[in-house]
Amino acid sequence: MGNFVPQKSDKFTFGLWTVGNPGADPFGGPVRTPVTPVERVHKLGALGAWGVNLHDNDLVPFGASAQERDRIVAEFQQALTDSGVVVPMATTNLFSHPVFKDGAFTSNDPKVRAFALRKTVESIDLGAELGAKIYVFWGGREGTEVDASKDAVTALKRFREALDFLSEYTMSQGYGMKFALEPKPNEPRGDIYLPTVGAMLGFISTLAHPEMVGVNPEYAHDTIAGLNFYHAVAQALEMGKLFHIDLNGQKPGRFDQDLRFGQEDYKSNFFLVKLLEDYKYDGPKHFDAHALRTSDPADVWEFAKGCMRSYLILKEKAQQFNADPEIQALLQEINAGDSAAETVLSAGYSTENLAALKSLDLDPEALALKPLPYEKLDQLTFELLLGVR
Numbered sequence: 579m580g581n582f583v584p585q586k587s588d589k590f591t592f593g594l595w596t597v598g599n600p601g602a603d604p605f606g607g608p609v610r611t612p613v614t615p616v617e618r619v620h621k622l623g624a625l626g627a628w629g630v631n632l633h634d635n636d637l638v639p640f641g642a643s644a645q646e647r648d649r650i651v652a653e654f655q656q657a658l659t660d661s662g663v664v665v666p667m668a669t670t671n672l673f674s675h676p677v678f679k680d681g682a683f684t685s686n687d688p689k690v691r692a693f694a695l696r697k698t699v700e701s702i703d704l705g706a707e708l709g710a711k712i713y714v715f716w717g718g719r720e721g722t723e724v725d726a727s728k729d730a731v732t733a734l735k736r737f738r739e740a741l742d743f744l745s746e747y748t749m750s751q752g753y754g755m756k757f758a759l760e761p762k763p764n765e766p767r768g769d770i771y772l773p774t775v776g777a778m779l780g781f782i783s784t785l786a787h788p789e790m791v792g793v794n795p796e797y798a799h800d801t802i803a804g805l806n807f808y809h810a811v812a813q814a815l816e817m818g819k820l821f822h823i824d825l826n827g828q829k830p831g832r833f834d835q836d837l838r839f840g841q842e843d844y845k846s847n848f849f850l851v852k853l854l855e856d857y858k859y860d861g862p863k864h865f866d867a868h869a870l871r872t873s874d875p876a877d878v879w880e881f882a883k884g885c886m887r888s889y890l891i892l893k894e895k896a897q898q899f900n901a902d903p904e905i906q907a908l909l910q911e912i913n914a915g916d917s918a919a920e921t922v923l924s925a926g927y928s929t930e931n932l933a934a935l936k937s938l939d940l941d942p943e944a945l946a947l948k949p950l951p952y953e954k955l956d957q958l959t960f961e962l963l964l965g966v967r
């Protein structure tokens with residue numbers, strides 16, 4: 579059994595806003611006094627995290643003077659150097675200020691859209707200064723409650739206009755950054771545009787620079803809507819579009835809980851970790867979660883340790899699954915191939931291959947009788963996860 583101690587090579591990251599979350603919710607104010615960003619960075623470094631991510635205003639307060647900004651950024655840079663923590667990802671807060679109450683890039687008001695664009699340009703500069711190579715776009719306010727208020731086609735065109743502008747800006751500065759779009763079906767808006775990973779992937783292909791844009795899927799966001807996150811991530815990964823990932827815990831059908839990674843649905847977390855490990859995803863593994871409102875400051879760090887430890891435990895379980903003789907024998911049986919059929923299936927269309935397809939010996943009655951021992955397989959998976967194998 580491993581010791582489950584995080585290493586820098588695990589590329590675990592936390593948002594400044596995650597471990598800094600003061601525990602407020604729509605029904606009650608903060609319950610914790612947040613420690614400063616500098617203290618958060620030191621603590622994360624000591625716990626073995628590789629990186630810290632931030633929104634512009636997690637670090638520099640909205641409306642700060644240029645002088646104040648530079649002082650805060652220099653102090654933060656020093657903390658990064660001292661603690662050996664990097665900033666792999668940055669993003670913009672386009673949701674807290676009332677100016678964004680009806681959207682940022684998709685607002686009906688061109689001045690609000692221009693303000694959002696300018697704020698993002700400045701925030702991209704900040705991210706680049708801190709070394710970020712991934713820039714996340716989470717359109718929290720880009721949506722509606724009243725569909726009569728905004729044309730949904732126009733909203734997409736506006737979002738595209740903003741992203742195309744920003745890709746070209748980023749390239750013109752030689753920042754070498756990639757963009758990662760983060761879908762969410764709802765909250766804080768009644769309905770958010772581009773609600774799923776699939777919707778984002780489709781939208782990306784319509785951008786001026788699709789090669790620099792991928793996705794940042796979040797476990798909680800798909801799970802709110804009852805979707806299978808493992809399937810969504812697999813699609814992004816297969817397309818080479820998994821640029822970043824937000825890991826956390828969530829019960830289906832609830833408000834956005836952003837629970838500790840591993841807190842809910844061990845089996846789906848297991849298949850997610852197994853996917854990332856089997857396919858050698860090597861981007862940041864970002865825990866976009868926060869401690870419970872009941873946590874005191876010490877328990878917040880238990881939360882952070884728990885996210886990383888849970889990932890490492892599930893990673894070890896994935897290795898165990900891949901090495902388990904009984905499970906692997908079952909998988910071999912289930913996946914037993916037929917070379918003649920495989921050859922036809924992978925050869926693509928030609929008149930010869932069509933003829934080969936037609937002459938294959940395919941007996942549907944016999945094929946339907948092939949045993950599929952999935953009950954046994956799933957029980958073995960359960961027992962492995964619960965530590966009785």
Ligand code: GLT
Pocket residue numbers: 595633669670714715716760796824866
């Ligand atoms: C906010 C949201 C997250 C996003 C963050 C990036 S902010 O906490 O709930 O899912 O990833 O803007």
Ligand code: MN
Pocket residue numbers: 716760796824866
């Ligand atoms: Mn997120």
Ligand code: MN
Pocket residue numbers: 796798799834836866
């Ligand atoms: Mn979330």
